[in-house]
Amino acid sequence: MKNLIEKKDAALIFGYNEYSLEIAKNISFKYKNIEVFSLEKNENSSHFDLSDDWSELEEKFDMENSVAFCVLQDDATNIFLTLSLRASFKNLNIIAFCKNKEGAHKLTLAGANKVIPLIQTTASMISDMLRKPIVTKVMHGILYEKSDLKIAQIRVEKEASFIGKHPFEVNWGEEFGIIVLSIMQDDINSSFIYSSKAKHKAIQNGDILIVVGYDNDIIEFESLIGSQCEVNWGDWSR
Amino acid sequence: MSIISKAIINLSYALDDSKRYNKTKKFFYNILENDSFRLKKYLDGFMITLIFLSVYILIRDVKHELNDFWIEFNNVVISLIFFIEYIFRFWVSSSISKVVINQNEHNLMLNRNFSIKKMLTEVLKDKLKYVFSIKAIIDLLAIIPFFHQLRLLRVLILFRVFKLFRYAKSFQTFVSVLATKKFEFITLLMFASIIIFVSSVLIYVMEANNPDSPIHTLFDAFYWSIVTISTVGYGDVTAVTNEGRSVAIVVITSGVAVLAFSTSLVVSAFSEKLDEMKEMKTIDNISKNKSFYLICGYEGVANEVAKILKKNDFQILVMDEDEKRVKEAIKDGFEALNFDPGEVESYKKLNIDLSKHVRAVLALRQSDVENVYTTMTVRSMHKDVYILSLLMEEMHRNKLSIAGANEIIYSKDLVGMIAKEFIGQPVAFEVIHALRSEFSGVDMEEILVTNRIFKYISKINQLENEKYRVVLLGIWKKDSDEFIFNPKADTTIELGDYLVVIGNSLFIREFKRALQKKIFR
Incomplete structure (x- = not known):
């Protein structure tokens, strides 16, 4: 009977605190199922313990396509939780938060896909604001605000004029109204087209381009050469 | 009149x-x-x-x-x-x-x-x-x-x-340090003067009439006293009678005391003033800086911000009321002062023009009360200086903005935004993070259109950025305060605009240099 119930993908937030509430608020646009777990029993969250028994979760959710946020206050417990989750679910997307770089390193070792060291992230945001206010403003616009400017990844599938050319030989801005930042070839190793090693690569069919541009232009470019694609971005960044 | x-x-x-x-x-x-x-x-x-x-x-x-x-x-x-x-x-x-x-x-x-x-x-x-x-x-x-x-x-x-x-400034410092021990030095001087006076008279009385003695005049006696009490003892003038030698014993003993006392006075005066002198030195160094960031508080985020800014060759001054944290900042290689950032007096002591010398005041304590207080203090002194403050609890946000902070950083907000981006626009997030990280070799920079650049360049197509393998992402127009992505070739460039470029860090540097010098023209 159980098998007949369709498992849902969900966002699982471990830790009941201000951070977790903030996360829940911000990801609700994408996940219908958001569940907050707490080590202590309380009314607003489900209870969990560190006993490695995740069968309840497994029954309820499609763990392969879910994402877990580990935001426990104590770094040690957070690492323990990450390890436990990774041991049980190989493909679960785990995003963990910790205080500083030291914790971040340990969390990566524990198997988190993405680790956010809070102090460093806040500090680098502040220093970016001071050092490059305009760049930060533009980036902030792309990332966090409702700007028309987007970053997307597009796979080259159709015949296009630039296949066989080096990314630098094409005037992307004038021809397509977009700017190509990076090119990923089969081996997933991506590099920005401006780093020196990229200049030897010619664009081939099947490459994935990371482009920045206005929404409309990206859609147009997409229809011209291929399709927007999803890549496991957790792997991409490493 | x-x-x-x-x-x-x-x-x-x-x-x-x-x-x-x-x-x-x-x-x-x-x-x-x-x-x-x-x-x-x-x-x-x-x-x-x-x-x-x-x-x-x-x-x-x-x-x-x-x-x-x-x-x-x-x-x-x-x-x-x-x-x-x-x-x-x-x-x-x-x-x-x-x-x-x-x-x-x-x-x-x-x-x-x-x-x-x-x-x-x-x-x-x-x-x-x-x-x-x-x-x-x-x-x-x-x-x-x-x-x-x-x-x-x-x-x-x-x-x-x-x-x-x-x-010579150091001499003035020396005098001012010794001046703090004025009373002790006067006491010592009185004591030494009395000994010298009494011993000169005594030795003169004992020795002046003795034909074997080299002491004939009161001046000889005085000279002998000074040489003896200072423990120098040349030996050119010595007492020969037993009475005279008895006087010498007393003078020599008190001489040792005088010397030891005066040495310890100088040493203690300096050790007492050492912290103050270091503080003066820091203030002196800081006032020589044309522009620096003033970081109030040295804990958590502040440490990291200070380190990043220092790495990028910015001048920093750390101000914290806690002595331990100030010591830590100094150990980490920063100019730091044990002043309370919430007091006007602290800034007065710095002897600087806040708007001219300080690029920004960063209130980065882990306490909203402290940050509000610091923001308020700085704002009360100057209405234009840029203040960035850390916010710990959302409910205090309006207090910080009323106090006059230009920018408020709330870390919980940040976590929410990061989570949203991960879920919503993973690619954009990764790309931008990679762009920001120092290891990619690729950088995103903003170039201010200065008079020098403006003199030769008025349109986008005159930039010749392709030649330097630098991509122009867009231009930030100063007048309209908006960002034009991928501007057309004939877009005009005005004084005060910012060019936002992406490229290899080295290429960008070369491009910037070329813009300034116009060597490609």
């Missing part, structure tokens, strides 16, 4: 109003007295050279025949320069016009007549106060060799050496 009084008052007001006069006076004040003035060190260097030259001429003159040029140079040229310097110092030491104006306004209020006599006394009092200051006396004596040819008086040239103290 007499015509003279009227003339004096009018002249004073005219001088006080004259921009040119005030500017000139300020310039001379700065170059003579203001240590942070850029040009002062050149004048100091010139004067120090003259002093050494003067002393060299004096020494050389002892055993060699000098030609007339050098004698004249020493007596006339150098003395004249010193004389001019003295006159300028005399001029800038106080303002006569201010005294006149003050007195006149005071009189007008009380309906009294202007009194020249009273005015002159005031002015004279001010000027004499300067003339009789030790520094001014030394300056004056340093000029004197100019006025006479007596060989003995030429020793006065040594006052020119004393003039060096004017230019």
